[in-house]
Amino acid sequence: xxxxxxxxxxxxxxxxxxGMAGGYGCLxxxxxxxxxxLSLLENSPFTSYFIPGLFLFGLIGxxxxxxxxxxxxxSIVGTLASFALGFALSAWIVIQCVIxxxxxxxxxxxxxxxxxxxxxxxxQLIQSGDLAYLLRELIN
Numbered sequence: 001x002x003x004x005x006x007x008x009x010x011x012x013x014x015x016x017x018x019g020m021a022g023g024y025g026c027l028x029x030x031x032x033x034x035x036x037x038l039s040l041l042e043n044s045p046f047t048s049y050f051i052p053g054l055f056l057f058g059l060i061g062x063x064x065x066x067x068x069x070x071x072x073x074x075s076i077v078g079t080l081a082s083f084a085l086g087f088a089l090s091a092w093i094v095i096q097c098v099i100x101x102x103x104x105x106x107x108x109x110x111x112x113x114x115x116x117x118x119x120x121x122x123x124q125l126i127q128s129g130d131l132a133y134l135l136r137e138l139i140n
Contacts, residue, residue: 004124008071008082011117015089015110016064023057026050044099059088079124086117 026033030048038048046052067085071078093111097103125131 004120005071008120009068012064012068016061019056019061023053023061026053043101076130079121082117082121086114089114
C-alpha cells in the first residue's frame with residue numbers, strides 16, 4: 001500500500017470515528033446535543049437534530065469507516081469511495097455553513113479534510129491509471 005492510500009485510510013478512520021461520535025451525540029439528545037442549542041436550527045428545515053445526527057452518524061461516520069476498510073483492502077473501489085465521501089464531507093460542511101449562517105474553526109478543518117480526501121483520491125486514480133481506464137470504459 002502506498003503513502004496516499006495509507007493517508008486516506010488514516011483520514012477516513014478519524015473522520016468516521018468523529019462522525020459516529022457526533023452523530024451519536026445528536027441522536028442521543030435530539031433537542032440539545034453536546035450542548036448545541038436548538039436555536040441553531042432556526043434557519044434550517046429541521047426541528048430537531050435527529051436528521052442531521054442520522055446523516056452524520058450514517059453517511060459521514062459509518063460511511064468513512066467502511067471507506068477506510070475499502071481503501072485498505074480494495075485499491076480502486078476504496079479510492080472511488082474515498083473520492084465520493086471526500087466530496088460528501090465537503091458538501092456537508094458547505095451546506096451546514098449556509099444553513100447555520102456561521103463558520104467556525106471546525107467547519108474549516110473538516111472542509112479542508114474533505115478536500116484533501118477528494119484531492120488525494122483523485123491523485124491516486126490518476127497516478128495508478130485507473131481514472132483513464134474508468135473513463136475509457138465509460139465512453140465505450
